[in-house]
Amino acid sequence: QVQLVESGGGLVQAGGSLRLSCAASHRTFSSNAMGWFRQAPGKEREFVASINWNGGITSYADSVKGRFTISRDNAKNTVYLQMNSLKPEDTAIYYCARRTLSMISTIPAQYVYWGQGTQVTVSS
Numbered sequence: 001q002v003q004l005v006e007s008g009g010g011l012v013q014a015g016g017s018l019r020l021s022c023a024a025s026h027r028t029f030s031s032n033a034m035g036w037f038r039q040a041p042g043k044e045r046e047f048v049a050s051i052n053w054n055g056g057i058t059s060y061a062d063s064v065k066g067r068f069t070i071s072r073d074n075a076k077n078t079v080y081l082q083m084n085s086l087k088p089e090d091t092a093i094y095y096c097a098r099r100t101l102s103m104i105s106t107i108p109a110q111y112v113y114w115g116q117g118t119q120v121t122v123s124s
Contacts, residue, residue: 001025001026002024002025002026002098002112002113003024003025003026003113004022004023004024004025004096004097004098004113004114004115005022005023005025005115005116006020006021006022006094006095006096006115006116006117006118007020007021007022007023007118008020008021008118009094009118009119009120010119010120010121011121011122011123012086012120012121012122012123013122013123014086014087014088014122014123014124015085015086016086016122017082017083017084017085017086018083018086018120019080019081019082019083020036020080020081020083020094020096020118020120021078021079021080022034022036022078022079022080022081022096022115023076023077023078024077024078024079024098025077026077029074029077029098030053030054030074030077031053031102032053032098032099032100032101032102033050033051033052033053033098033099033101033102033103033104033105034050034051034070034072034079034096034097034098034099035047035048035049035050035051035096035097035098035099035104035105035106035111036048036049036050036070036079036081036094036095036096036097037094037095037097037108037111038090038092038093038094038095038120039092039093039095039117040091040092040093043092045095045108046061047061047106047107047108048060048061048064048068048081048094049061049064049068049069049070049081050070050104050105050106051070051071051072051079051104052102052103052104053102053103054074055071055072055074057103057104058070058104059104059106061106063089064083064090067083067084067085067086068081068082068083068084069081069082069084070082079096081094083120086120086122087122088122088123088124089122090120090122091120091121091122092120093117093118093119093120094117094118094119094120095114095115095116095117096114096115097111097113097114097115098111098112098113098114099111099112100112
């Protein structure tokens, strides 16, 4: 059974930083692309960042490009999201997700497994 467990969320002032982590339980983690998505109250879930199986290819939403960095450590079965220069509009529940394929995707429906989410709140 695949499990994804996010951590690292919290309350931060605008301009601050947070680092989210997502630990995966399955042994095939290193073969699969991973993604981060977020959902703010009253809004649809939106793509944030994605990384391919070996970390060589990444993709970002325009709204976070230059501020967020996705990375992975396959030896630890963990994917990270470093978030810098945070803005109040980054406030949302952040979800880690896993594909069964190796290449990145920006589409939520192409991710099979999802974590429970971690709350990020940015105060102005």
